[in-house]
Amino acid sequence: MPQHEDAHAASQIDEVRSALLAFVTRSFMVNEADIDRDRSLIDQGVIDSFGLVEITAFIFQQFAVEVREEDMTREAFGSLNKMARFVARRMREHA
Amino acid sequence: MSSARCTRCVLSSSFPGLTFDGEGVCSFCRGELMLTSEESAVEHARRQVEQLFAVRTRPYDAVLCNSGGKDSSYTLKLAVEKYGLRVLSFTLDNGFISPKAFENIRCVVDALGVDHLTVRPSMQILRRIFKAAALLPIYRDKTLTRISAGCNACISIVNTTGLRLALEKSAPFILAGFTLGQIPANAIVYRNNFRFLAESREESLGRLRAAVGREVDEYYGIGDSLLDRAGPSPHNVNLLCLERVTDEEIVQAVQVLGWQRPKDVDGCSSNCQLNTFNNHVHQRRFGYSPYELELSHLIRKGLMSREEALEKIADQPLEQLAAIASRLELSPPERVALWIPPGRPPA
Ligand SMILES: [Zn+2]
Numbered sequence: 063m064p065q066h067e068d069a070h071a072a073s074q075i076d077e078v079r080s081a082l083l084a085f086v087t088r089s090f091m092v093n094e095a096d097i098d099r100d101r102s103l104i105d106q107g108v109i110d111s112f113g114l115v116e117i118t119a120f121i122f123q124q125f126a127v128e129v130r131e132e133d134m135t136r137e138a139f140g141s142l143n144k145m146a147r148f149v150a151r152r153m154r155e156h157a
Numbered sequence: 158m159s160s161a162r163c164t165r166c167v168l169s170s171s172f173p174g175l176t177f178d179g180e181g182v183c184s185f186c187r188g189e190l191m192l193t194s195e196e197s198a199v200e201h202a203r204r205q206v207e208q209l210f211a212v213r214t215r216p217y218d219a220v221l222c223n224s225g226g227k228d229s230s231y232t233l234k235l236a237v238e239k240y241g242l243r244v245l246s247f248t249l250d251n252g253f254i255s256p257k258a259f260e261n262i263r264c265v266v267d268a269l270g271v272d273h274l275t276v277r278p279s280m281q282i283l284r285r286i287f288k289a290a291a292l293l294p295i296y297r298d299k300t301l302t303r304i305s306a307g308c309n310a311c312i313s314i315v316n317t318t319g320l321r322l323a324l325e326k327s328a329p330f331i332l333a334g335f336t337l338g339q340i341p342a343n344a345i346v347y348r349n350n351f352r353f354l355a356e357s358r359e360e361s362l363g364r365l366r367a368a369v370g371r372e373v374d375e376y377y378g379i380g381d382s383l384l385d386r387a388g389p390s391p392h393n394v395n396l397l398c399l400e401r402v403t404d405e406e407i408v409q410a411v412q413v414l415g416w417q418r419p420k421d422v423d424g425c426s427s428n429c430q431l432n433t434f435n436n437h438v439h440q441r442r443f444g445y446s447p448y449e450l451e452l453s454h455l456i457r458k459g460l461m462s463r464e465e466a467l468e469k470i471a472d473q474p475l476e477q478l479a480a481i482a483s484r485l486e487l488s489p490p491e492r493v494a495l496w497i498p499p500g501r502p503p504a
Pocket of ligand 1: 163164165166167168182183184185186187453
């Protein structure tokens, strides 16, 4: 991948991550500092299975990325950072 | 322990992460954000239901998690009478379901002519699970802002049982009696990847396994062989959210089926006597009721008055604690650790 595309991807991931973080902190009453971005939000107790539904709805509204059942894996949704990378990759694929 | 509450909702000052303004209004009341327009989410769910229910399955279209409360009973009525679904109703008997709730379940399933299963796990294991949930840090504090540890342990078994039954019977839908306010509007119809959810809960299940034993896997897990031969996950559908109906109308409609309001449970539960114990432990440990978040949400949405919510929180038959502690076989030191007065020895 050429370097400028690399940089573009990285900034897109950053953008998605900040939007997700803002959504999670506002919707689930939790401070940004209390969220471990590399651990499962469910395991941390930040969200339950309904929270997961809300996050996928937010991702669809905000980024037009549809999350299918088979997308919900540890690799794609196992942490906030993983979600951000998953969404950004989908956006690039459909760009 | 401070008993100060938000002047608009019922959140306690001890609720984690909460701040108050000069008028005593909590940060959640000041800045709550609406995720989706509720109306459009409900409309979307209505179209989904229409589409999904067009295909019928044998022997069952749906499995219903039936607590015996008015909302589950009304959901069953809707499923059968309005949508014409073939439903398998089931109740998890955790040993503390009120006798009145069982009577109600029998009346309603008989009146509607549906098959019903009561699933009663080993009481020896359930007791160990409930004790572990009360005494040990099985779940994260953040999880416990929404629900007590004991209820969380129990609801997880209900959900797993519902999913297992749906997979075994190839039923494409799992119905529950949640109302808007209890769940987000975009969770009226949804589907979760069970493997992912199970993986995400492996940590707390590991702690429970360490405390109780490997038997917990029977109740909190779906065997790989069943998952492997199962098709796509069933849809979870909360039909009650699609109705514009008041609590009073729901009660009237289910009373026609023989349902009667139980008098032997606390203000926050329609069927379970263990709820009182779970609430007590949570209240003493954290300084707020596990129902505050849900009730406050209902107040903000104009679905409940603050007075009514306060009444529900206060309606705790604490005199039952000693009897519940005996049924859980709590030792004297365990009672002390859970702030339970020593009861009379069982007769
Ligand atoms: Zn408030």
